[in-house]
Amino acid sequence: MGATFYTEVQAGSDLSGLETVAQQSGEGKWRLRGIKYFTSNIGQADAAIITAKPTPPRPGAKGVATFFAPAYLPDGRPNWKILRLKDKLGTVTVPTGEVELRDTEAHLLGTLDIGIYIALEILTIARIDNSTAGLGLARKALWEAYLYGNERRAFRKRLVEHPLYLRDLVEMEAKLQATLLYTLTAAKTFSDVAYAERPPYGPAYHYARLHTHIVKNLAAWTSIDITRYSMELMGGIGFLEEFPMAKIHRDALVTAIWEGTSNIQSLDMAEAFYRKDAGKALLEDLATRINKLRDEEARHKLTAALQNIKDFATEALKDGVELHSKKLLAMLGKAAAATHYQGWAEDSGEQWATALSKIYLYTEVIDKEIDSNLVRKGGEGLQWML
Ligand SMILES: Cc1cc2nc3c(=O)[nH]c(=O)nc-3n(C[C@H](O)[C@H](O)[C@H](O)COP(=O)(O)OP(=O)(O)OC[C@H]3O[C@@H](n4cnc5c(N)ncnc54)[C@H](O)[C@@H]3O)c2cc1C
Incomplete structure (x- = not known):
């Protein structure tokens, strides 16, 4: 199962405002840092599609890149930390949480210039x-x-x-x-x-x-x-x-x-x-x-x-x-x-x-x-x- 981690406190409808950063770590891998405010399927998803801005961040939507990250690292450690679960009006059978990305290992999807697309x-x-x-x-x-x-x-x-x-x-x-x-x-x-x-x-x-x-x-x-x-x-x-x-x-x-x-x-x-x-x-x-x-x-x-x-x-x-x-x-x-x-x-x-x-x-x-x-x-x- 999958998940999408796009929304942040200051960036929901307006994705260009996101503050999660991505840094290249070698061997084609990236490390992501930031907090995602709405993450559905959390705790169940095997992987997530995550938006972030590579450093140094470029302003606006064109600066957004899109990554794929597994929920667990090869040694079994979780690749992100669930901060809390949301108390929702509906869809209660789908857990939605807040997630902290702490050097989350991720793979770039496509190229940097087409991330927002x-x-x-x-x-x-x-x-x-x-x-x-x-x-x-x-x-x-x-x-x-x-x-x-x-x-x-x-x-x-x-x-x-x-x-x-x-x-x-x-x-x-x-x-x-x-x-x-x-x-x-x-x-x-x-x-x-x-x-x-x-x-x-x-x-x-x-x-x-x-x-x-x-x-x-x-x-x-x-x-x-x-x-x-x-x-x-x-x-x-x-x-x-x-x-x-x-x-x-x-x-x-x-x-x-x-x-x-x-x-x-x-x-x-x-x-x-x-x-x-x-x-x-x-x-x-x-x-x-x-x-x-x-x-x-x-x-x-x-x-x-x-x-x-x-x-x-x-x-x-x-x-x-x-x-x-x-x-x-x-x-x-x-x-x-x-x-x-x-x-x-x-x-x-x-x-x-x-x-x-x-x-x-x-x-x-x-x-x-x-x-x-x-x-x-x-x-x-x-x-x-x-
Ligand atoms: C149960 C639940 C699960 C979710 N799961 C996920 C998930 O898995 N992954 C994920 O990334 N996100 C998820 N979201 C987040 C969801 O996609 C956002 O809440 C939604 O896109 C709105 O963003 P926002 O909350 O920041 O609202 P805001 O952007 O703050 O918008 C507030 C209000 O302002 C209006 N508004 C904003 N801009 C304009 C404008 N230019 N003109 C007119 N009106 C405007 C909006 O229409 C809205 O009515 C989830 C949300 C909920 C409730």
């Missing part, structure tokens, strides 16, 4: 992992709520027989499926370029990276929303520790924080979208997909949503993109997820799938009320969980 590429992969893990939590929570709703009776009927209860479930199912599909698309896009691209990377890499920022944010908040509301759909027992919902929700909460918070995803998305010009490719790809949709309403509404995004992105430039980047991130996420989901649903030929994709379009992209027919048909898409 390596560190960030690892985070790109982690964003995809984080997204799928968050959606896994959402699936577990929704599944529990669905099973509960099929058993529990209130007002003389099973809960799923109440239109409003079923509506809640199908809306969440649509959100989960749409986000998962877009996450898997982002993973495939990255996997297609990852082996060919090398720092400082070309347009294909930045295009793939753009997807991962959008998906990371979308999946984290989908996970948080679904795990929270599934808890409510189980009523009072959803809140009890003897049932799994509270733990699942607590575990979901961190998915928006680690591997870069929502604001950091927004800023990094904006960098890829505008500075690396990957936004143009994304909007073109979505336009092509939308034009191929067979459902006329979806085609028109998504074309309008895409135009809205283009206008917003242009307006944002006038005021400084930073302030508007999170809204743009959310708009892109929902439009992209809706486009992929609609295309997939049409190809599947399943009525429940086209109903769910319409529900996603109405509730997440265009704010149009859904009707009982859509809810009933969409509900058929949940029955596999029984």
Whole structure:
């Protein structure tokens, strides 16, 4: 098992501020000294990827190098000291600690001049992992709520027989499926370029990276929303520790924080979208997909949503993109997820799938009320969980 030691007290979102130093010790090895403030999997990991600044340190992110270090030295001694374990709100089955690197023996990954690229590429992969893990939590929570709703009776009927209860479930199912599909698309896009691209990377890499920022944010908040509301759909027992919902929700909460918070995803998305010009490719790809949709309403509404995004992105430039980047991130996420989901649903030929994709379009992209027919048909898409 592995771990990443990046974050320090003064350097979390801003990796350029890290103070851990690396000194070459001969035979190609390095020795690292510093304190890492968040280290997950500690005590379990066999090795860690560690960021540090070789001496004499160069300022800024370009001065960051990335190292690989085993947890134990060949003579069995630990290669770092665990100072303490964190007392966390969630993910308590994964120990997270503070670690002191005291002449930790390490191997340089790549070369000194591309250290920050390596560190960030690892985070790109982690964003995809984080997204799928968050959606896994959402699936577990929704599944529990669905099973509960099929058993529990209130007002003389099973809960799923109440239109409003079923509506809640199908809306969440649509959100989960749409986000998962877009996450898997982002993973495939990255996997297609990852082996060919090398720092400082070309347009294909930045295009793939753009997807991962959008998906990371979308999946984290989908996970948080679904795990929270599934808890409510189980009523009072959803809140009890003897049932799994509270733990699942607590575990979901961190998915928006680690591997870069929502604001950091927004800023990094904006960098890829505008500075690396990957936004143009994304909007073109979505336009092509939308034009191929067979459902006329979806085609028109998504074309309008895409135009809205283009206008917003242009307006944002006038005021400084930073302030508007999170809204743009959310708009892109929902439009992209809706486009992929609609295309997939049409190809599947399943009525429940086209109903769910319409529900996603109405509730997440265009704010149009859904009707009982859509809810009933969409509900058929949940029955596999029984
Ligand atoms: C349970 C847990 C496990 C973790 N495990 C690991 C691990 O294994 N390895 C590791 O390296 N790290 C780990 N982390 C650390 C995590 O990645 C960082 O906490 C996270 O990246 C945020 O950094 P920070 O805590 O320094 O927050 P800060 O950088 O101080 O940010 C605080 C707030 O300010 C916002 N902010 C920062 N800069 C800007 C800006 N320019 N514009 C707008 N808003 C901004 C952020 O979005 C955030 O909301 C873990 C964290 C947790 C909670």
